[in-house]
Amino acid sequence: MRTTALVLIMAVSVHASTIMAYGNQPHARPLDLLGHALLAATALGLAPLPRRPGLALAVCAVAAAVIFFRGYAIALWPVPALIALFSAIAAGRRAAGWAGAAFLVAVPVVAALARMEADVALAVLVWLLLVLVVAQPAEVSRARRAYTREVERRAAQAERTREEEALRRAQEERLRVARELHDVTSHTVSVIALHAAVAAEAVERVGGPPEAAAALQVIRTSSRQALGEMKAVLGVLRPGASGHAPQPGSAQLPRLLETAGLPVAFDVEGERRPLPPAADLTVYRVVQEALTNTMRHAGAGAATVRLTYEPGAVTVQVEDDGRGIPSKAAAPGPPSQDGPGDGPGDGPGDRLGDEPVRRGHGLTGMAERVAALGGRLTTGNAPGGGFRVTARLPT
Known part of the structure; x- marks a missing residue:
């Protein structure tokens, strides 16, 4: 869109300026059909910009040279060639750009040598300076763009190197x-x-x-x-390792309960269905950790595991008949993500039976597993005594 607008503006400018220039240049060749076509060519030559600046420079420069040698009035028709020259050098087409600059300077130099007049030589010198004024900023723009690209390339390479180093260390x-x-x-x-x-x-x-x-x-x-x-x-x-056993899930719960070290009742509510692998493993780990805490800390004689299948979710609940958390540690408040044994207590000096409530990793890891799946883990005293762990997982 911008290129089309530039072509239209140049077409109007070169025609209008050339027509008006005849008032000050009475000896110039009058505009004929070829002259109008050449003026149009200088503007239309910008159409390949910005994808092919070398082609645009060639068309504009040749059209301007023919206009010059035909003797039409001097006006703005060299401007499209200067625009193409700047674009070519700034885009990194240095060879094409400087070759075009040499051609644009050589044309009036040849004419000056043929006429050997002082005013013509002065005009050629002014034109040479004008070409250099256009070409030099183009070189600066090209260098700045190249520098920016190099900085971006090095930054991307450094980022890749940091990521590779982090992966290697991991x-x-x-x-x-x-x-x-x-x-x-x-x-x-x-x-x-x-x-x-x-x-x-x-x-x-x-x-x-x-x-x-x-x-x-x-x-x-x-x-x-x-x-x-x-x-x-x-x-x-270890990447590439094979032959290891599959991860346990809810199907392995009966076998886990047989080795719990105390009587465990297992109830299933709702219609059983396959669970997503991550949720299935989390159900198993929640029961495993809850029963481990029961054996270590609760002083319980029995426990109950209840697995409830709901639409879009599964809930696993482990409840024992042990000591639970004393009233000091079980202060009123919202359901906790913590529990007895190796879970965090509510403050220093809390005790579960004869053992202090210590901060550890078991229930914390359990809560992290559940939270990673978008579920919720609640722990606390059961209404009838003992301790209860409940995890609800979306499926």
Whole structure:
């Protein structure tokens, strides 16, 4: 649109100025059909701008040279050539631009040498200065554009380098954690599983109490399950790892409850349906962490796990019959994201039974898992006593 407007303005300007110039240049050749066509060519030559400034400069310069040698009145018809000259050099077409500048200067120089008149030589000098005045700012504009592009290129390269460095460091940290899990934690859990198996066989051999045998079996089963889950984590931390077990979900809850270490009732409400993988894993982890806290801190004799399927959501609730949080720690207020054991308490000195309510990572991680899926985790004392953990997840 701007190029079209420029062409129209130049077409009107060169024609009007040339017609008016005849009043001061009586010896100039009168405008004929060819003269009008050449004037139109000087303006139309700007049409290829800005995509092909070299072509625009060639058309405008040749048309202006023919007008000059034909002897038409001197007016504004060289202006389109100067505009094309500036555009060519500023766009980085330096060879075409300076070749056009040399051509624009050479044409009047040839005429001056042929006539050898002082006023013609002065006009040629003025024209040379005018061409340089146009070409030099074009060089400045070209250099500024090149500098800006280089700065932008270096900034983009630096950003890519920072991102690559951050990814490299993150990968190194993941590999370090994977090594620690494999070399330390995995070894320790393997030792626990091995000694639990040996102890179970010893208890069975000497006819020990059934409770001890059952507890050792729970330890053995849980440690094996922990090893399987640890292999799954290693598969995530180490790209390209394969052969790890799939992530657990709600389908594995009955097996988890069998190894909970206390009687756990399991209720399912609503029509069961497949859950999204992230929600399915979160349901399993919420139950796992809640039962772990119950065993460690609540002093409970039994627990209940309730899984409720709702339209567009699933709710999992774990409730025990333990001590709960004393009244000091369970001050009135909105439902908390915290809980007993390794969850944050309401202040220093809060106690759950005989144990202090400490700040840790279990319930915090549980709350983060739920929040990451857009759900909500609430924890607190159950109406009939004990402690309750409820997570509602959108599906």
